[in-house]
Amino acid sequence: MIEVGIIGASGYTGGELIRFLMKHPDVDIVAATSRKFDDEPVYKVHPNLRDCELKFKNIEPSKLEADLVFTATPHGASMKIVPELIDKNIRVVDLSGDYRFESTEIYEKWYGFKHSNPLNAVYGLPEINRKEIKHADLVANPGCYPTGAILACLPIVSENLADNIVVDSKSGVSGAGVNPTDTTHYPNCSDSVSPYAVTTHRHGPEIQEKLSKYGNSKVSFTPHLVPVIRGIMTTVHGFLTSDVSPEYIHELYKEFYDGEPFVRVLEKGESPRMSSVRGSNNCHIGCFEIDENGRLVVASSIDNLVKGASGQAVHNMNLMFGFKETESIDNIGLHP
């Protein structure tokens, strides 16, 4: 049994962490912090957690005592919290972008402010860093877009099959967090699909940095906001430099992800759906088709709050503490 704290528990990813951890047999949640909802039952903010007896507490991070803390806090906030937890020998899974890049300079360029407390961290994508995560004191949980994009691109990048890859992603509105903005205001985001940060999104360099460890492909990323609550659909366009067949590509993906508990390689020609992974930690990868121009199309779907955030964070915790990898995060998505 380990004692776990959640900082930022009143947010969307915080609520999802509680949803998974409250039923985890090896976890005792000793703190769920919130500055706004101190002493309120968690179900007041997360009504699905009616059976959870926890109350939010406005506890200073420096006062926390736990084996592991999840920092489900915004980028810029985590960097002010994580170091003092690490100094107290508390292991940390940070859900923000503050510790994902290997270079502070790249972080500061794309996040637009100085990093006050750089630390070394392991990038928490189990499909590529399983061994390192097990021994990590600080795990940087990947961004939601990068998770679906990297998993969709890894096999073709590893075989250097495409010099240029376009990653086109669509995300549900919960990706923006619990605090409403002009962008997430219903009349502004309903009934439309909106590209944003089309060449400047900070997830582009995160995707490129991680994939560059496996091959030389140049990756270009554009996100879109779509009027659904949860889900990320990523369509990858790989401009092939080798004459390979769709069957070869499909076999490549099946071999690459063989044995991975949370990646499902669909049939050739089968498109993934957002709904099929909704609420689950699964990533569905499909299409595997090549057009007459030699453009390969692969698509992946994830739930931005689960595989894109809290489910992946619990997966990392399971690895860090030697629990069954799929413990408490093996629920199946929905249909319809």
Ligand SMILES: NC(=O)C1=CN([C@@H]2O[C@H](COP(=O)(O)OP(=O)(O)OC[C@H]3O[C@@H](n4cnc5c(N)ncnc54)[C@H](OP(=O)(O)O)[C@@H]3O)[C@@H](O)[C@H]2O)C=CC1
């Ligand atoms: N939403 C998503 O799909 C994904 C989000 N992420 C990342 O995960 C992190 C959390 O995201 P999400 O749950 O959506 O965010 P939310 O905005 O929904 O929640 C963040 C919570 O953090 C708390 N908080 C904010 N600032 C501070 C601070 N300075 N100190 C302590 N607590 C603070 C707030 O609670 P209170 O004010 O009550 O203390 C707030 O509820 C972010 O870094 C986000 O970028 C990563 C992948 C996917």
Ligand SMILES: CC(=O)N[C@@H](CCC(=O)OP(=O)(O)O)C(=O)O
């Ligand atoms: C729809 C939407 O707004 N999505 C968020 C992605 C949130 C996320 O993944 O958080 P990190 O910044 O911690 O990676 C965005 O584009 O900023």
